[in-house]
Amino acid sequence: MAMNEGGAPGGTSFEDVPEDEILPCGRELAQVWEQAETGEPDPHTAGCPHCADALRALRSLEDAVARTRDDEPQEHTWDTTALAGRVMDVVRLELRPGRTLPLGEADEDAWIVEAAAARTFRAAVDSLPGVRAGSCRIEADPQDTVRPAAAPPPGRLPRGPARIRVEVQVGLSWNLQLVADEVRARIVAAADRELGMRVAAVDVVIADLLDDEGTEGRQG
């Protein structure tokens, strides 16, 4: 998303302030201000009244900026409840439910959208200490599909058992094989107890290792 240069009519006239404005002492104003910003020492500026004037102007602007910032409400006091509510009203009209997956036996006509099933599985994974689920994709396993009495409805997957792929962040203290087994067990249990979805396989991908504070290990 690039800024459209010169996109606004008349916008260019604001650029007429010369960039090479020279102070009476011969210094460029832009350079004097930039040195002040970077903190670069300059023996000339220290003793020059013209540079001092220019710096005083910059400082008084900075003071006004600081006061403006002080006048703003603190970040945590911004009330964004109404804003978030309006955003979510629009979002819920534009949901992305994902695939429609079969529930129950091959001859039933019950389904669940992928987003809802994934949320259930992520919650099951999150119930393990120090483990968080990220990506969770689910599809009916084509190899395991029992030929149903009728073809699946348009836009629906065949009524086979599901293959689930989940990415997890895990704490450093976990044994990786053990945690993969635990994640698999939680998902299989949730698929049965909370959904009623037949599962063919659960692929667990360890996507990240976290230190004990729940932050990324490599950030130390």
Add this chain to the structure above:
Amino acid sequence: MTEQQAPRALADVVGSAVLATRGVAFLRPGLAELLRSSVGLGAGRGTSGAAGASGVRVERGKGSQGLDIEVYVVLSRGHRALDVTRAVRSAVVAALEEQAPEAVSARVRVTVTGVV
């Protein structure tokens, strides 16, 4: 009850039965179209003659005397999804037998679109 009015009236019967089912939080309004478009397989069956924009669709089955009924529901957490969909189907069939006995051999498809 004319052929034109029948599906809409039946959709109300179906909708009430679904909402009275334990574990159903609400019907999902308008999601049928969304689901069709999201899988990129076109409109499937035509929508003409369909009734119920609030998570229930009732259509005359193609070439048969039965009805095609689609229900889109959001469930309350803590209920097993499959059990709720089975209860929904039973409730719909029972309601139709009682209130619209002419609507025999309905095919009821239940889709869970969310859990809250």
Add this chain to the structure above:
Amino acid sequence: MPGERGRAPEDEDASLPHEDALLVVRAAEGDDEAFEALVHRHAPVLLRLATRLLGSPTEAEDAVQEAFVSAWRKLPEFRGDARFGTWMHRIVTNRCLNVLRSRQPVTALDSVPEPQAPEHQVSPPRAAEAHAAVQDLSRAIQGLSPEQRVCWVLRELDGVPYESIAESVGISQEAVRGRVFRARRYLTEAMAGWR
């Protein structure tokens, strides 16, 4: 480095970037609750940014709301090579820039205005002086071009490094420096008349 300068925008709005990354993946796969959590985490900082850029809280709310909706739509293509906070910062900045441009009258303003002679020049109490300076500044900011205003606000009020501003608005670092300089030049002149 004085004040807040030198901080990347994401440093102040994502105390737990890892949690953000997780929520982003979930939201991209259609989890609206995860997206709602992201909205709650980032809305305050973005609302402050938009208010600084636009000067109007109402317009700022609209801009942030539209930015989040647009983010929800684009999320499946968001590849996570930037942090969510940085990405949102950019979306809000560009939306505000467009608002400022559409607000901009077509008339050219080719000279700095006469410095106003505010009452506080005759040594008023400090608090009043501070208040007047804030008011003078907020009035003077309105005289900046949209591009100058965006670059200057990001630099001076939001403390964003030049290179990040350049990335955000899609222009060179030199162009950003030029705009910030011209904005400072204009504002110092408009506020005090220092020569």
